[in-house]
Amino acid sequence: MRNNEFIIKSGFIIDPSQNIEGIGDLFVENGKIAGIYIKNNKKDSRKNGSLNKEIKTIDASGMYVFPGLVDMHVHLREPGFEHKENINTGTRAAVNGGFTSVCCMPNTNPVNDNATVTSYIIKKAHEQGVCNVYPIGAITKGQKGEELAEFGMMREAGCVGFSDDGSPVMNSLMMRRALEYSKIFNSPIISHCEDLLLADSGVMNEGTVSSMLGLKGIPTEAEDIMVARDILLAKLTGGRLHIAHVSSKCAVALIRRAKEQGIRITAETCPHYFSITEKAVIGYNTSAKVNPPLRTESDIDAIKEGLRDGTIDVIATDHAPHHKDEKLKEFDNAPSGISGFETALSLSLSLVRDGVLSMKQLTEKMCLNPAIITGIKAGTLKQGFSADIAIINPDAEFTVESESFVSKGKNTPFAGWRLKGLSAITISGGNIYEWKH
């Protein structure tokens, strides 16, 4: 429902974009942020008079008030794979997870490799979406790795970055051109790092578990080699590189070194890469099949350290919904991916409880940084911005039941997990959505 005017009262407001951290009230008017009043630190420019007016109040005491979460790596599956997810169900699932802005990957059918598809997605999102949708365009036509897609036209139509996610650009010359050409638009090239030849159609991490299960392994080097290659190409070209879904210890080390050298690089990881290991695959569990594959405890430790020290800028979901029948298959033939919107925040909040991140750092990685990298107007509670807000109850517990997901994709390796912390109320463009499960 739309409320023209309301106050979110007494929540612990965190907005790194304005350096705000403290208990206070947040005002919303006509779908926009109207102001913040922090106790002992008056940031509100509004007249006191309006405070006395009888307007709707949301009691946020004991809660955190974040900018609506920004997810720069999702698959909404529309057009082409609506049996897995569509823009309506995908954005509703996003909002249920606290996200109010999502960037959708181009591996749809047709591929989002031209302005027509971009415009179609944006139009659909306006009509049927419940949060902001920003398309990512393909790097190459048809994601085939052969010819550069029309970055300029797609950028104009609304793309905020370019990626051949899922079909990595194997040709180093093509990747060089992409990093060079995209410099005109200041858009990131988002790289799914996987040397497909070295991965050799493996289906999980190569190691003791793949060896135990007799499943073909993908060595971590398949990721690391491409991270190293792309870093070198970013250095060569001066282009903007963003590494998608970092899963390995070595990749974290490579990115850290590249940042020290001043190379223009940013990176994201996903909750499953710091929450579970390759052991989740035991029993030929296809819901734990994901690409890059789940790795080991020491990779988890490295990723947490990378998040803590700023090597990894962003937590994204890589929300990859699939139809139930597609996952109920031979492990080799099941598609990769995890339906991530509705567990991401809870899993990430555990990083705060475990002392890996401060609440402010978490806000940066889930709100501000992805917005800065993609250049979208989100991830902030600044006055005049769209009222995109997540009101987070850090103590609420729930048991993950995939059948209760709003997303069409019920594919989660976290089914049955007891999780803590959720976005009790998500406000998207001034509209109020309560958490459901």
Place this chain on the structure above:
Amino acid sequence: MQKDLVSISEISKDDIELILDTASSFRDVLRRDIKKVPTLRGKTVVNLFFEPSTRTRTSFELAEKRLSTDVFNFSVPTSSVVKGESLLDTVRTIQSYGADYIVIRHSASGVPHFIAQNSAASVINAGDGINEHPTQALLDAFTIREQKKEIKGLEIALVGDIVHSRVARSNILCLLKLGANLRLIGPPTLIPNTLPKGIKVFYDMDEGLNGVDVIMMLRIQMERMGKGFFPSTREYFKLWGINQERLAIACKDAIVMHPGPMNRGIEISSEVADCPQSVILEQVTNGIAVRMAVLYLLGGSKNAE
């Protein structure tokens, strides 16, 4: 015993010994004139083969028929699987036929586990991907025990493509449980990097064969050549093939095994294949007895009772 035999890793040493002891009595049945017993009359077995295999399927079929079960063969070219039916639908269909046992071979690892979870029938893994081939390991253990009395403490060498061999993987698990000392011999490209503790690896065949009691040769798949695992069959035979001179490096009474079908002149010379130390044909006969034992001990699904 459990409902299914999907993997050696999931059964105990006691289970293995029970299967081998039971196989001994079926081995006696196979020496008789009339080789059929009524033990499992009225039970239905479906042989579900997604990969062609004359040998294993024939061995299972003989074992099934000698126990008087009703046998149905459901193989890929004649089934609807080629028309894109999902594995789960195929399993459900077979279940509706009233199968008590499903013997499954599939090119994807883990499929027997998947079927076992989705079916009331007893599932027997007849080879899944590069994962396991448990009845082969059991028949190999049976053959070794028959020849050497006890497996514990024996020096056993597996030679060849370990990485892609479900036979090797099941044998490693089985023989370790039975207390053998294992060596793997082959090119580094075909030996896994992660191995259970205590296994010795040799890239040099002569060194590896020194003092072994059992030589288990593995079949080389020709398609591995094009993918850079080894450069030529000629070079392979020179470095890792077994011939008379090499056999002489092993213990005097060493036995030579091969799961078949053999590539003569590539991994094994004809002289060795046909020499008195070769127990390759015994393996074939023992295979029937061991599969009878497995069928008998699993008992089939309870829903038929």
